[in-house]
Amino acid sequence: MAPGSDALLTAIAPAEPVEPGTAVIIATSGSTGEPKGVLLSADALRASATATHERLGGPGHWLLATPANYIGGLQVMVRSLLAGTACAVLPPGRFDGELFADAAAPVLREDGPRYTALVPTQLTRILDAGGRGLAAARAFDAIIIGAAATPPALRDRAAETGVPIVPAYGMSETASGCVYDGVPLDGVEVRIGPDERVLIAGPVLTHGYRLRPDLTAEALVDGWFRTGDRGRLADGRVEVLGRLDDVINTGGVKVSAAAVERALGACTGVRDSCVVGLPDAEWGEAVAAAVITDGPVEIADLRAAVRATVGAAAVPKRFEFVDALPLRGPGKVDRGAVSRLFPGIG
Structure with missing residues (x-):
């Protein structure tokens, strides 16, 4: 939750009893700007983390480089917990390539897969700066890029410089990324509705919104989460075209x-x-x-x-x-x- 965000704190409603089966509440304003508390079960978090490891190459060592109060950062911690490895942490605040390299050092000394998750802005800064930060990025086995779409030019720059990125699509309601490089994680189903809306099903889904049965009923229909995104399926791959309201x-x-x-x-x-x-x-x-x-x-x-x-x-x-x-x-x-x-x- 963003520091000082009274609206997001209100969405979590900390004084109210927690809905059954809830392990964590993620405060988010999503793309609509309306503050909501996304309810996630331990099973959903575990399903996402397990499927991610299976897709990337097995449990490994993780660097937490994004805030843990957002779902992308939280899932790095969950993956580390399930892998039985210590999670290195990038100190909050200013981000640059040198700080990234310092934080990544203990992870990169480990044997076995080494992973982290970044947002596109962080990756851009690493590529711009070069040097130790870029060298560290190249040494990871996979870097998940999430929270926002990865521009084609940024994807090309990463490929040209040897940084192993995996663009991910997902949201708090899907317990983090659920489509990696266009391919749904194991157990996740994606289909496109008649209005081009992206629909998602699987064990990673939220079971509702905090104290908002109206929003829950609107978003979860017959086991499918109705995203606010437009998309299409081409050769079995998911392509997100933008927001329905854009x-x-x-x-x-x-x-x-x-x-x-x-x-x-x-x-x-x-x-x-x-x-x-x-x-x-x-x-x-x-x-x-x-x-x-x-x-x-x-x-x-x-x-x-x-x-x-x-x-x-x-x-x-x-x-x-x-x-x-x-x-x-x-x-x-x-x-x-x-x-x-x-x-x-x-």
Whole structure:
């Protein structure tokens, strides 16, 4: 839980009796911004940790490099507990490659598989800095990348530098990542609903939301968790296309923010981006893009790429070039804060 977050503390309701079968309550605002307490059983945590070890290559030694109050960090501790190994810990606060290398040292001295889990921002900093941090990252047997989507350019950089990443998709409600590099973990089922909604079933699921039977009934239907994400299945692999609510209605045309981000990410020099809809008197919403680059980039080239792959209506009308995207939680982009990066939006 984020320090000082009264709303998330209220969602946990520490003074109220805990629902039966609950081992832990994860406070999360998810992608909707509405604070919720996700209920997870010991069986769900164990199922996720066991399936993760099976996928990665067996129980091993772990470095905890993300906050333990979020599900990704908590699961690192659960995996270490089940493996019977000591969990090394990266001190909270500032993150850079040198600190990562120091924290990783005791794990990398161990025999057997060595693992950690990072968010995309942490991986980017390691790749940018090079040196000891990059050397340490290369020495792990697997680095799970979660909490947010891994941009294609970041995936390519990791491959080029020999960092063994495993992009993961999941959430608090699935006891952490449940789809690794497009393939569901053993015991996890994924299907796509008629509205392109990603549906998930399996032993890793939450059994509800803290003191919110209404939200529980809406999210869990016939054993399936109804995510808020759009996706598709291609050759047995899961591809997440973006949020169901990330659609921008501009001039009567519905544009997927995630599709525009993918088009921008394929452009030379673009490291990352976030696309939002801004209020506009003429268009209703105007497509706007906050972009991180590795060097000079021509806006005309970005617009041309989006027009060619997504369509004319999806071409951003406004651009802001930034050094970093505002984040909330463990590496998730704060889209509300991104909107406020544009002059006149507050």
